[in-house]
Amino acid sequence: MTDKKEIHTYQAEWNIYGMGISEKPDSCFRFALGSFIEDYANKIEIVQLDIDTGTFTKKAMVDHPYPSTKIMWIPDRQGTLPDLFATTGDYLRVWAVTDTAKGPCEVNLRQFLNNNKNSEYCAPLTAFDWNDADPNIIGTASIDTTCTIWDLSTGQAKTQLIAHDKEVYDIAFASRSVFGSVGAEGSVRLFDLRSLEHSTIIYETGQGTDSQKPLLRLAWNKSDPNFIATVPLDSDEVIVLDIRVPTVPVALLSAHDASINSISWAPHSECHICSAADDSMALIWDLMALPKSIDEPILVYNAPAPVNQLQWSKAHTDWVAIAYADSMQLLRV
Secondary structure (H helix, E strand, O other), X not given: OOXXXXXXXXEOOOOEEEEEEOOOOOOEEEEEEEEOOOOOEEEEEEEEXXXXXXXXXXXXXXXEEOOOOEEEEOOOOOOOXXXXXXXXXXXXXXXXXXXXXXXXXXXXXXXXXXXOOOOOXXXXXXXXXXXXXOOOXXXXXXXXXXXXXXXXXXXXXXXXXXXXXXXXXXXXXXXXXXXXXXXXXXXXXXXXXXXXXXEEEEEEOOOOOOOOOOXXXXXXXXXXXXXXXXXXXXXXXXXXXXXXXXXXXXXXXXXXXXXXXXXXXXXXXXXXXXXXXXXXXXXXXXXXOOOOOOOOOOEEEEOOOOEEEEEEOOOOOOEEEEEXXXXXXXXXX
16 A cells, blocks of 8 residues: 555545545546535535546536535446435435536536425434445434435435434445444444334443443445444544344454544455544454454555545445545555
């Protein structure tokens, strides 16, 4: 990860907060980058990298109310679906990207999804996940303690459930029907869309005490859905859970020196996960030796500034993207 020829850097006009990589299986890397501007008026920029020439091209820029809390492209491994990406912030928005003969893209708001019809105010959405098995399904997490499952084919909510006792900070699908969520009261909860009468708490921080720490991030291992990873707020540890053996972590990944901001499982490997943190490091871990202790990462990358976003490319699995300050870097791993 230190070979300069294998690092591509793009500098935006503002600090980058949200980041998503298109999953379409073509030769170019297409990114949606969201600004962090302390104002109502923020931006989403579409940027494309030609890996053969190593050059970035700005394809489009659109306005976005508030910073986007998450950006994600439609799951499309075959490259047959419309080119869509979604964002969360005040609401869930789905955007359509259309290539033009002149080079730039056209970006148009395709869907604006709001489940609170009785008020002009909305509870901010903290995160969302797009269902790999059914691209018509998106799940959102909100500070109002709810998770909402949306059907994009109808533009309506399939269900909204009170998922936690406090704010919900992240949501992740394991399959078409099963998803998990984490939140401010420090629990990892599992749900099944076929039976929403109850949820299963598989882990709680500070179990049996009053010192429960909020859980900020959640990532499901899609290659082996028995494993799920989570990160407490202001923590330098990644907690890896085996849902077959709940309540006790199967691994604690501790090599960062500051708060972890993002985690991403390798899309092509069941035993690799990457973490990124305020210590300006991105670390790749190999969990093959579990249940033995995992003490050191196998790869370490030092960024020029604290890393706030991390994505492992699903279309080009040798590449990981990170974002720090006003820059995005694509790293060959």
